[in-house]
Amino acid sequence: MLRERILNFVFAFGLLAVPLIAYVSDAPFVITLATKVAILALAGVGLNIALGLGGLISLGHAAFFGIGGYAMGILASHAQSYTLLTTWPFEIAGTKSMLIIWVVALASSGLAALIIGALSLRTSGAYFIMITLAFGQMLFFFAISWPAYGGEDGLPIYLRNGFPGLNTLDPIQFFTITYVILGLALFLSSRLSKSRFGLALQATRQNPERVEAVGMRPFNIRLTAFLISGMITGLAGALFADLNRFVSPSMFSWQTSGEIMVFVILGGVGRLYGPVAGAALFILLEHWLGGINDYWQFLLGLILLGVVLFARGGLIGTLVGREVAHD
Amino acid sequence: MTLIIEQLLNGLQLGVMLFLMAAGLTLVFGVMGLINLAHGSLYMVGAFACAAVATATGSFWLGVIASLAAAAAAGAIVELVVIRRLYSRDHLDQVLATFALILVFSEGTRWLFGSFPLFLDVPAAFSGPVTLPGGIEYSRYRLAIIAAGLLIAVGLYALITKTRLGIRIRAGESDREMIAALGVDISKLYTIVFALGAALAGFAGALVGAIQSVQVGMGEPVLILAFVVVVIGGIGSVKGAFVGALLVGMTDTLGRFLLPVFFGTFMDPSSATSVGSALASMSIYILMALVLVAKPSGLYGDAI
Numbered sequence: 001m002l003r004e005r006i007l008n009f010v011f012a013f014g015l016l017a018v019p020l021i022a023y024v025s026d027a028p029f030v031i032t033l034a035t036k037v038a039i040l041a042l043a044g045v046g047l048n049i050a051l052g053l054g055g056l057i058s059l060g061h062a063a064f065f066g067i068g069g070y071a072m073g074i075l076a077s078h079a080q081s082y083t084l085l086t087t088w089p090f091e092i093a094g095t096k097s098m099l100i101i102w103v104v105a106l107a108s109s110g111l112a113a114l115i116i117g118a119l120s121l122r123t124s125g126a127y128f129i130m131i132t133l134a135f136g137q138m139l140f141f142f143a144i145s146w147p148a149y150g151g152e153d154g155l156p157i158y159l160r161n162g163f164p165g166l167n168t169l170d171p172i173q174f175f176t177i178t179y180v181i182l183g184l185a186l187f188l189s190s191r192l193s194k195s196r197f198g199l200a201l202q203a204t205r206q207n208p209e210r211v212e213a214v215g216m217r218p219f220n221i222r223l224t225a226f227l228i229s230g231m232i233t234g235l236a237g238a239l240f241a242d243l244n245r246f247v248s249p250s251m252f253s254w255q256t257s258g259e260i261m262v263f264v265i266l267g268g269v270g271r272l273y274g275p276v277a278g279a280a281l282f283i284l285l286e287h288w289l290g291g292i293n294d295y296w297q298f299l300l301g302l303i304l305l306g307v308v309l310f311a312r313g314g315l316i317g318t319l320v321g322r323e324v325a326h327d
Numbered sequence: 328m329t330l331i332i333e334q335l336l337n338g339l340q341l342g343v344m345l346f347l348m349a350a351g352l353t354l355v356f357g358v359m360g361l362i363n364l365a366h367g368s369l370y371m372v373g374a375f376a377c378a379a380v381a382t383a384t385g386s387f388w389l390g391v392i393a394s395l396a397a398a399a400a401a402g403a404i405v406e407l408v409v410i411r412r413l414y415s416r417d418h419l420d421q422v423l424a425t426f427a428l429i430l431v432f433s434e435g436t437r438w439l440f441g442s443f444p445l446f447l448d449v450p451a452a453f454s455g456p457v458t459l460p461g462g463i464e465y466s467r468y469r470l471a472i473i474a475a476g477l478l479i480a481v482g483l484y485a486l487i488t489k490t491r492l493g494i495r496i497r498a499g500e501s502d503r504e505m506i507a508a509l510g511v512d513i514s515k516l517y518t519i520v521f522a523l524g525a526a527l528a529g530f531a532g533a534l535v536g537a538i539q540s541v542q543v544g545m546g547e548p549v550l551i552l553a554f555v556v557v558v559i560g561g562i563g564s565v566k567g568a569f570v571g572a573l574l575v576g577m578t579d580t581l582g583r584f585l586l587p588v589f590f591g592t593f594m595d596p597s598s599a600t601s602v603g604s605a606l607a608s609m610s611i612y613i614l615m616a617l618v619l620v621a622k623p624s625g626l627y628g629d630a631i
Contacts, residue, residue: 127623131558134551134554301430304424305427308420309412309424
């Protein structure tokens, strides 16, 4: 436990130190990479609540990631073209304010998580995996065939959205925003896992019959976890869209779902800092393997296979040296 | 009317192809309890093997044989090297390992064949249209695909209900330990079932390869459709896979055709097309959601 805490501190500090050093040595590209790590880690933190604590293997979290992204894209595109979003029943204008966009991203991905969760949590096991994957794919095809917001081509946003008092186009300032949000999400996640709700959630993973026997409804607990999980991933989607200043249906693709899951597993399922470690490792591998070989995903696949078959518990599990409970 | 019959046949053709994919998935899940995301990669392997051999030899039929052999061999190798270690693991490890296999297969294929799609010609004997009773013209090749798929469905049914291998497969579904205790070589059975499912997927890939382009990543959209089929039909049920595949094939094809027409009756043409096609792309998932609300374990699945 102590070793894991030290390790967590190293990851948290490392993710802050790298862009700071890059800032001093004037390497904005490295800052952008670190921002990407922070945002993808945030998406992973979201999934980790459903996956690590609740044992809900969702292969459709790209749905929420994409909804968050499109929440940003749609609002910002209307602000950028000075058109109204709706005229009826009341007029809604677009916005370039990050704060409003975040609220909308949280609300819309939460609504989607509620609907998708309510349907897919009627089942469990392999059904749940396939169904979440299918719902993710449904939104992917919807985004492709809906021409109003770019369709297949995606939607470019020319200026990054604003945050009061900060210049978000400055890489280090935008990084700070994402880093603080990631920290808040990690804090929430750690409090959640120790709270009464978190304990009940972990109990439904380990023994749902018993949870039911003591008078709680596993379905409601799981749905709440799925909702929180989807909202955090949705927020990450909005930030990711802001980082790229571009939204496209690929945010909804099943590969995105798979990658978010890979972050969680590479780092260590159910570990608080697992997604941070996993996302950092993923981006490092992408950067490093991509440099030595065009087909870097081939090597990534082999590495991933090795991790699943031989290094269970992911990076943190291996470093801490204790098998994580895997039920 | 002609158009509707043509679309019905297209739906049937899609359904039959989905069945070939879903049958392997559902068998592997039913017998081994394994969820295999890499099934779409085996479909791709079949298509590439067919395209490569057909281009080299000029014979589509040699290509089809190559696709069966390549997909079955790839399936057997993957089972022996990787999948075998996953049976005792939970679904999460299976999902992740087979996701990794997708990366390996896709990038490996891109490495070997490049990023450009390959093209596979319809064999001369099946090119051109055929006139159906009632004067409807329909593609001879698509009709042949429907026939081949239905034949395989019948063959699979016979294999599972009438042969010794089928008895073992069904026994494996209901009680793995018991048939191992009775002296059946269970690991060999697993390899055979996996290779069989892979061959079906590869065959589907080869047949579809001649009407679409053969490219990296062609397997995953079909894989996800096959998942929808399996969820609708019930995991582990080959009969469910057949019914589910036809339902999904019909819904998708007819939805794409009818929904824009339907919205066109009260909207202007361009928005009717966009609303209709957007809804049509979601129709099979809505079908899946409806089935789930009514029967969470699918039409023919065991209650969970």
